[in-house]
Amino acid sequence: MKLRVLWVGKTQEEWVRRGIDEYAGRIRRYAPLEIAEARDEKGAAAEAMRAREGDRLEKLLPRNARLVLLDERGDEMTSPQFAAFIARQRDTAVPELAFAIGGAYGFADSFRARADKTIALSRMTLTHQMVRVVLLEQIYRAHTIINGEPYHH
Numbered sequence: 001m002k003l004r005v006l007w008v009g010k011t012q013e014e015w016v017r018r019g020i021d022e023y024a025g026r027i028r029r030y031a032p033l034e035i036a037e038a039r040d041e042k043g044a045a046a047e048a049m050r051a052r053e054g055d056r057l058e059k060l061l062p063r064n065a066r067l068v069l070l071d072e073r074g075d076e077m078t079s080p081q082f083a084a085f086i087a088r089q090r091d092t093a094v095p096e097l098a099f100a101i102g103g104a105y106g107f108a109d110s111f112r113a114r115a116d117k118t119i120a121l122s123r124m125t126l127t128h129q130m131v132r133v134v135l136l137e138q139i140y141r142a143h144t145i146i147n148g149e150p151y152h153h
C-alpha cells in the first residue's frame, strides 16, 4: 500500500525539515511514501484561505486514495490502534492511504467532508509544521509495531 502525506505551505524551520527527512527515510524502508505540498494562501479572510487551500489539497489527492484528515477534533487513538488501522487498510487492499495536514487556519468544511477518517494526535493544538514530524514518527512507529520490531515500548 502506497502512503501519501499532504500538507499546506513550505516547511519553514530547518529542525522540522530534518525531522521530516529522518522519519520519511525510515518509513520508506517499509512502504512507498510520497509527500506533496499545496501552496498556502495569504492575505485573505480565513474562510477564503481554507477554501483555496482545500482545492489545492484536493488536486494532490489521487481518486483511489483513502483520506485520513489530521485534526485536533478527530478520534484519538493509541499507537497500537493506529498501527492496527494502517494494517487494516493494507489488508483490505486499499491502494493508497493519504494523510492530510491543514494550513495555519485548518481545513475548509468541504475538504473535511471528503475525509474517510479524522484523527487527532492530541486534543491540544500543534503547529501545522510540527504535526508533520509527529505524524511521520507515528507512521514509522506503526510500521515497527506491525512488524513486531522493538521500537515501541
Ligand SMILES: C[S@@+](CC[C@H](N)C(=O)[O-])C[C@H]1O[C@@H](n2cnc3c(N)ncnc32)[C@H](O)[C@@H]1O
Binding pocket: 069, 070, 071, 072, 073, 100, 101, 102, 103, 104, 105, 106, 107, 119, 120, 121, 122, 123, 124, 125, 126, 127, 128, 131
Ligand atoms: C494550527 S492547526 C489549525 C488550528 C485550527 N484552530 C483548527 O481548528 O483546525 C493546523 C493544522 O495542524 C494539524 N493539527 C494541529 N493540531 C493537531 C492535533 N492535535 N491533532 C491532529 N492534527 C493537528 C491539523 O491538520 C490542522 O489543520
